[in-house]
Amino acid sequence: MDPHRSTSTPRTRRTRTERQLETRHALIGAALAAFTRDGYHGASLDDIANDAGYSKGAVYSNFGGKAELFLAVLDHNLEALRGDSWDPFEAVDSRATEPSGALPQSTREAAAYLHGFGLATLEFIATAARDDTLSQALRARVQVMVDAYRRVAVSGRRPDDPLPVDDVAQLMAALDQGVSILALSGAGSIDGPLMRAGLRRLLTGTTGDADEPPPAGADGASLLPDVERVRRLISDLPEAPPPHHTS
Amino acid sequence: MDPHRSTSTPRTRRTRTERQLETRHALIGAALAAFTRDGYHGASLDDIANDAGYSKGAVYSNFGGKAELFLAVLDHNLEALRGDSWDPFEAVDSRATEPSGALPQSTREAAAYLHGFGLATLEFIATAARDDTLSQALRARVQVMVDAYRRVAVSGRRPDDPLPVDDVAQLMAALDQGVSILALSGAGSIDGPLMRAGLRRLLTGTTGDADEPPPAGADGASLLPDVERVRRLISDLPEAPPPHHTS
DNA sequence: AGTATTCAAATACTATTAGTATCTAGATGC
DNA sequence: GCATCTAGATACTAATAGTATTTGAATACT
Numbered sequence: 001m002d003p004h005r006s007t008s009t010p011r012t013r014r015t016r017t018e019r020q021l022e023t024r025h026a027l028i029g030a031a032l033a034a035f036t037r038d039g040y041h042g043a044s045l046d047d048i049a050n051d052a053g054y055s056k057g058a059v060y061s062n063f064g065g066k067a068e069l070f071l072a073v074l075d076h077n078l079e080a081l082r083g084d085s086w087d088p089f090e091a092v093d094s095r096a097t098e099p100s101g102a103l104p105q106s107t108r109e110a111a112a113y114l115h116g117f118g119l120a121t122l123e124f125i126a127t128a129a130r131d132d133t134l135s136q137a138l139r140a141r142v143q144v145m146v147d148a149y150r151r152v153a154v155s156g157r158r159p160d161d162p163l164p165v166d167d168v169a170q171l172m173a174a175l176d177q178g179v180s181i182l183a184l185s186g187a188g189s190i191d192g193p194l195m196r197a198g199l200r201r202l203l204t205g206t207t208g209d210a211d212e213p214p215p216a217g218a219d220g221a222s223l224l225p226d227v228e229r230v231r232r233l234i235s236d237l238p239e240a241p242p243p244h245h246t247s
Numbered sequence: 248m249d250p251h252r253s254t255s256t257p258r259t260r261r262t263r264t265e266r267q268l269e270t271r272h273a274l275i276g277a278a279l280a281a282f283t284r285d286g287y288h289g290a291s292l293d294d295i296a297n298d299a300g301y302s303k304g305a306v307y308s309n310f311g312g313k314a315e316l317f318l319a320v321l322d323h324n325l326e327a328l329r330g331d332s333w334d335p336f337e338a339v340d341s342r343a344t345e346p347s348g349a350l351p352q353s354t355r356e357a358a359a360y361l362h363g364f365g366l367a368t369l370e371f372i373a374t375a376a377r378d379d380t381l382s383q384a385l386r387a388r389v390q391v392m393v394d395a396y397r398r399v400a401v402s403g404r405r406p407d408d409p410l411p412v413d414d415v416a417q418l419m420a421a422l423d424q425g426v427s428i429l430a431l432s433g434a435g436s437i438d439g440p441l442m443r444a445g446l447r448r449l450l451t452g453t454t455g456d457a458d459e460p461p462p463a464g465a466d467g468a469s470l471l472p473d474v475e476r477v478r479r480l481i482s483d484l485p486e487a488p489p490p491h492h493t494s
Numbered sequence: 495a496g497t498a499t500t501c502a503a504a505t506a507c508t509a510t511t512a513g514t515a516t517c518t519a520g521a522t523g524c
Numbered sequence: 525g526c527a528t529c530t531a532g533a534t535a536c537t538a539a540t541a542g543t544a545t546t547t548g549a550a551t552a553c554t
Binding site for chain 1: 369
């Protein structure tokens with residue numbers, strides 16, 4: 001089928017690094033799905049590898065282990081928070097509790113994804129905190145979230161606020177995380193407007209009900225990314241990785 | 248050694264329910280230690296049972312499984328939050344980040360316990376949320392925390408606050424949880440005074456720096472109990488359960 | 495009192511899974 | 525076109541939650 005030299009078949013015959021990058025990508029995609037569906041501990045590396053069309057060897061060849069694989073998935077999700085381009089106002093506020101809202105089908109799906117991945121992240125945080133190396137890696141990721149809120153706090157705070165910006169940013173980030181926990185544990189009923197009201201109180205110290213528009217900008221920077229971002233991430237990834245020799 | 252009938256040996260020969268209660272107690276104690284040390288997934292039922300002086304069969308005879316055992320430990324910890332007798336002002340504020348403070352030895356130890364058990368609880372929340380039955384059980388426990396804050400919010404809020412009490416209570420509970428997450432992930436540096444300042448902003452909507460005394464009362468109702476409570480819980484439990492036939 | 499029953503806990507076993515050690519075939523370098 | 529190198533496959537180990545079965549001491553019954 002190919003009388004010429006090897007250079008003429010770019011489809012099947014790829015460079016080694018190309019293939020490996022493709023493998024990484026496929027594994028991350030399968031891992032995102034599996035962690036979301038089954039949780040961090042619940043997801044098995046065998047499943048992930050098989051779903052991606054590879055064997056477990058591929059996982060250990062590309063990542064240090066389960067934890068590093070998860071960090072790679074998390075990084076993929078956190079990308080949007082890095083850098084100044086992120087605008088908190090863009091975020092939709094369906095992050096909290098919208099299990100039966102009026103969201104369109106695809107977004108509903110994304111919300112389910114979000115919920116699942118949020119749980120997995122929580123699980124990972126609790127696990128990683130016991131390991132020094134992972135703990136440090138995690139700290140950096142949490143810092144990304146706090147930094148995102150810091151940018152919001154810098155522009156939105158009152159000039160006479162006695163609290164340092166960094167403190168306010170941390171409080172806002174904490175509220176964000178806490179809302180996620182309440183939502184994920186199914187106990188809370190904090191919706192977007194209420195969360196904004198809470199953030200506003202932390203930021204400006206003014207009372208006001210949930211329906212007022214946000215004063216300077218604050219919404220969902222959480223480690224658990226918002227629905228829109230998740231939608232993008234999902235559609236980003238290759239659905240079906242290249243078929244592979246199974247045996 | 249005992250010429251009389253069997254009724255005269257109350258030490259070795261106990262009623263069946265007595266023994267079982269003792270077993271439950273010992274298992275809960277060992278489980279608290281193990282979960283704290285190794286996390287929810289990291290702790291093994293074999294270890295817990297052996298540490299308590301029993302075999303795994305005792306666990307499954309007394310509890311439905313690992314999850315139910317954890318819930319029993321959690322309930323033991325949450326007891327203090329139930330009922331109106333709990334006063335948030337009593338709580339010490341070393342819950343957040345006091346890894347190297349000037350705390351006395353025993354309290355330092357308790358703080359380590361607290362940290363570990365907090366992580367385990369986080370892990371459990373993330374896991375339990377995937378199971379309908381556990382999810383419901385967990386929801387009830389989270390509600391205990393929110394209720395505790397609700398009592399604080401009822402007495403501490405301003406009469407003209409446009410937000411409903413329940414909303415404020417949830418926001419405060421959320422901040423509490425979030426602070427725990429940041430602390431547990433090692434990224435945050437929110438101490439007691441700062442947390443109180445945040446809670447005050449949520450409660451009264453007034454600005455003010457971290458050093459002001461709390462306005463109406465608010466501190467640490469978290470699912471992750473405060474240090475003092477943990478100390479009590481630890482000393483509550485029997486250190487060494489009754490020796491048992493190992494084989 | 496003595497015998498039958500019950501059930502807390504022990505023992506034995508299964509299935510699953512993270513991680514490791516080894517191997518192989520296809521890509522890369524000369 | 526041959527030697528090397530490595531991504532990924534295969535085979536194996538150790539650990540552990542849960543299940544099935546067994547046992548012996550406490551209870552109930554006569």
